[in-house]
Amino acid sequence: MHVHAPSTAKMQRVLRLSLVATLAYVVLTLLAGLRAHSLALISEAGHNASDALALVLSFVAVHFQSRPATDRKTFGYQRAGVLAAFLNALTLILISLWIGMEAVHRFAAPAVVQPRIMMLVAAAGVLMNGVIALLLWRVSHDVNMRSVFVHMLGDTLSTAAVIVGGAAIFITGRSGHPWLWLDPALSLAIAALILWSSFGIVKETLNILLEGTPRGLSLTEIRTQLEQIEGVEDVHDLHVWCLGSQTNALASHVTIADIPPSESARILEQINGTLRASFHIHHTTIQFEHTNCPVAHGCVMPVEAVTSHAHHHH
Known part of the structure; x- marks a missing residue:
């Protein structure tokens, strides 16, 4: 998959904008959370910090993915985005476990929260995340951008929940019994x-x-x-794998009768056509073997190996 320059530039612009906004919001929620004694806000800060991380990693990945393949990295840098998303998700798991432990402590010893600050900050967050989610949704195609988009969407919803929680604590607080358990419950x-x-x-x-x-x-x-293709007797040693989140590759040995190369070229065309049409596999390496060779011993005879590489076009 070749990332086309304009879409990459657009993606990077959106990511850069989202990143600045998210980082600013992380600082805001963290300070507000500490001031309002709200664990829900602090967990929102954690949630957003994880988003900022996701954005940084996606940014780096989009940058790497757009670099062409080299002799040392023959598939280019398609895995950079995948690796980024993987590391990012692991960090997130740790953050969520920490928040969970904190929340359990809070249930035992409820802290008095300031619902007004909670509601204000969360409202700002909903607005910001909503805008970013919209922008990302317009440019999200691969797994890496999708993971960021899912984050933003989740953020918008969880921040909205914080507003509702703040409102509930505020209303119940006027009667003198604020529902303080709502804060750790939200987190x-x-x-x-x-x-x-x-x-x-x-x-x-x-x-x-x-x-x-x-x-x-x-x-x-x-x-x-x-x-089922005419002339193909057996397909073995078949491998299919992902290069990036969009590109699949296939390698296989195919047994055919001992026929002239012009005949086998037709079979190869059909194989590649089928793989493209039915399975969207554009990168194939097909090795032909002839029936008269001892397949059990991994084909000792000289074998013609035919490689086809049709580039993936959107």
Whole structure:
């Protein structure tokens, strides 16, 4: 997948803007949270700090991904974004566990919070996150940008919850019995939200980093379709993996009869056509073997290896 320059520049602009806004908001929520004694606000700061981290990593990743392939990195830097999302999600899991522990302490010893500050700061956050989420949604295509977008959306919702909580504490406080437990309850919910979104990202990115079969692809199905092509006798040593979050590659040995190269070229065309049309696999390495060779011993005869590399165009 070649990241086209204009979309990359646009992505980087949006990320830069989001980053500045998010960092400013982290500082604001942290100070306000300390001042209002609100754990929900402090957890929002943690949540947003994690977002800022996500943005920084995505920024670096978008930058790396747009660098061309070199002789030393033959697939370019597509994995940079995946690795970024993975590390980011791990940090998030730690932050959410810390918030969870703090919240449990708070239930035992409730702190008096200042609901007005809670509501004001959260309202500012909803506005900011909403705008950023909208901007990101317009440029989000790969897993890395998607993880950032999901974050922002989650943020908008959790910040909205903080406003509601602040309002409830404010109203109940006027009758002299403020519902102080709402504050740690909200922070637990926010922690759970961070945890849930992080696990999803860890699972998806780990699958890519461990060269797992791409989501939604079945090897059996690929094998069955290829073996239906006329002239293909057997498909073995089949591998499919993700290069980045968008690009899949396939390598396989295909057994065919001992036929002239012009014939085998037609078979290769059909194989690649099927892979492109049915499975969106554009990067293939197909090695032909002839039936008269002892496949059991891994093919001792000289084998013609045919590589095709059609670039992925959006």
